[in-house]
Amino acid sequence: MFLNVNIRWGANIWGLARPLRFIRLNSQSRWLDRQSNDYYTREAKVQNLRSRAAFKLMEIDDKFHFFNKDKTQRVLDLGFAPGAWSQVARQRVGPQGMVLGVDILPCDPPRGVHSIQANILSAKTQELVRLYFSRYFQLYKNDELHKHHGYFQDGLEDELHNIRDTETYREIFDSSLITNKTDKYPVDVVISDMYECWPQTTGFWNNLTNLAYYRMANTSGVAVRDHYQSIDLGDAALVTAIDLLKPQGNFVCKLYTGKEDKLFEKRLRKVFQQVNRFKPDSSRNESKEIYFVGLRKKALIDKLDVFMS
Ligand SMILES: C[S@@+](CC[C@H](N)C(=O)[O-])C[C@H]1O[C@@H](n2cnc3c(N)ncnc32)[C@H](O)[C@@H]1O
Numbered sequence: 001m002f003l004n005v006n007i008r009w010g011a012n013i014w015g016l017a018r019p020l021r022f023i024r025l026n027s028q029s030r031w032l033d034r035q036s037n038d039y040y041t042r043e044a045k046v047q048n049l050r051s052r053a054a055f056k057l058m059e060i061d062d063k064f065h066f067f068n069k070d071k072t073q074r075v076l077d078l079g080f081a082p083g084a085w086s087q088v089a090r091q092r093v094g095p096q097g098m099v100l101g102v103d104i105l106p107c108d109p110p111r112g113v114h115s116i117q118a119n120i121l122s123a124k125t126q127e128l129v130r131l132y133f134s135r136y137f138q139l140y141k142n143d144e145l146h147k148h149h150g151y152f153q154d155g156l157e158d159e160l161h162n163i164r165d166t167e168t169y170r171e172i173f174d175s176s177l178i179t180n181k182t183d184k185y186p187v188d189v190v191i192s193d194m195y196e197c198w199p200q201t202t203g204f205w206n207n208l209t210n211l212a213y214y215r216m217a218n219t220s221g222v223a224v225r226d227h228y229q230s231i232d233l234g235d236a237a238l239v240t241a242i243d244l245l246k247p248q249g250n251f252v253c254k255l256y257t258g259k260e261d262k263l264f265e266k267r268l269r270k271v272f273q274q275v276n277r278f279k280p281d282s283s284r285n286e287s288k289e290i291y292f293v294g295l296r297k298k299a300l301i302d303k304l305d306v307f308m309s
Contacts, residue, residue: 038052040052040055040282043055044084049084049087049088050082050083050084050087050110051082051084052084052282053084053085053193054084054085054087054088055280055282056280056282056283056291057084057085057088057089057191057193057252058088059280059281059282060252060278060280060291060293061088061092063278064250064276064278064293064295066189066250066252066293066295067089067092067093067189068093069092069093069094069097070094071188072096072097072098073093073097073098073188073189074097074098074099074100074133074186074187074188074189075089075093075097075098075099075100075187075188075189075190075191076100076102076129076187076189076190076191076240076244077089077099077100077101077102077113077191077192077193078102078120078190078191078192078193078194078236078237078240079102079103079104079120079192079193079194079195079233080101080102080103080107080109080113080115080193081101081103081105081107082107083101083107083108083109083110083113085191085193086099086101086109086110086113086115087110087113089113089189089191090110090111090112090113098114098133099112099113099114100113100114100115100116100129100132100133101113101114101115101116102115102116102117102118102120102125102129103115103116103117103118104117104118104119104120105117114132116128116129116132120194120233120236120237120240121236126240126243126244129186129187129240129244130183130186130244133183133186133187134183134186185244185245185246185247185249186244186246187241187244187245187246187249188245188246188249188250189245189249189250189251189252190237190240190241190244190245190249190250190251190252191251191252191253192233192234192237192240192251192252192253192254193254194230194233194234194236194237194254195226195229195230195233195254195256223256223258223288224258224259226256226258226288227255227256227257227258227259227260227288228258228260229256230254230255230256231255231258231260231264234253234254234255234264234292235264235267235307237251237253238251238253238267238268238271238306239303241271241294241297242271242301242303242306245297246297247297247298247299248296248297249296249297250272250293250294250295250296250297251268251271251272251292251293251294251295251297252291252292252293252294253291253292253294254289254290254291255289255290255291255292256288256289256290257288257289257290258288261277261290264292265277265292267306267307268292268294270298270301270305270306271294271297271298271301271306272294272295272296272297272298273295273296273297273298274294274295274296275292275293275294275295276292276293276295277290277291277292277293278290278291278292278293279291
């Protein structure tokens with residue numbers, strides 16, 4: 001059904017704003033009602049988890065077992081805010097593991113997790129992730145770096161300035177030099193729940209210079225748009241996995257389902273030995289989200305072949 005509105009700018013716009021605000025408040029209160037009646041939301045509060053999303057990752061791991069307390073695993077959580085998946089990863093990798101969250105929005109990471117406020121679509125983000133997991137520049141151990149809200153990048157520019165000229169730095173970033181200092185694939189598990197942001201509770205965009213909150217992909221309710229935007233973020237997560245994930249490493253990625261699922265799945269099959277599609281019980285029936293799980297990354301991957309055919 002189309003709403004036929006004849007807008008004369010200036011004259012009628014404020015008249016239109018009122019009903020629109022009413023519609024928004026109505027959908028907000030429906031969302032609040034649904035939240036307060038929801039088992040997983042209540043349970044998340046009881047268990048001190050940052051959101052109900054935690055239960056989705058628990059269910060996915062209960063089925064596919066990609067976290068392992070016995071190995072020292074390094075986990076990269078893409079779009080980690082507010083941090084429920086990072087909490088689950090932290091618990092499931094055990095004390096020796098490392099968890100790094102990346103989010104375009106600023107967010108205090110959960111206990112035992114470090115974070116970078118960065119856009120996954122930027123090449124610099126990979127550099128930061130690589131340095132974080134590097135055994136030779138253990139920046140995460142330096143208190144100076146996380147004294148402000150745990151943000152790893154505080155002071156990072158100074159550190160980068162000091163180390164960019166060193167031989168070790170060159171070895172870490174020069175993939176043609178395979179030495180025992182080079183950790184070409186520093187990550188064991190990549191998890192990506194990238195999509196809509198958590199509700200803004202204070203004016204934190206004062207911290208941002210690039211108006212990330214406006215530029216990000218927010219779920220619009222228009223299925224086609226949400227689907228294509230989530231495919232873009234899924235592809236960004238897949239590129240990150242191709243570049244940083246160890247052979248035999250594992251990958252979890254949320255997607256809003258639609259026409260291109262099959263193509264995304266085909267790309268995943270070129271990177272992982274086993275690919276599964278999964279809808280956890282804790283994901284609402286009416287939600288279009290599904291989760292792809294890629295197990296055991298292949299050793300040789302041709303990125304062009306993954307994305308071109
Ligand atoms: C649904 S939330 C993630 C919830 C999280 N898994 C949890 O359990 O708390 C999606 C997140 O993706 C982030 N995001 C979206 N686009 C991004 C991008 N290009 N780079 C980094 N983070 C992004 C958003 O800021 C948002 O916080």
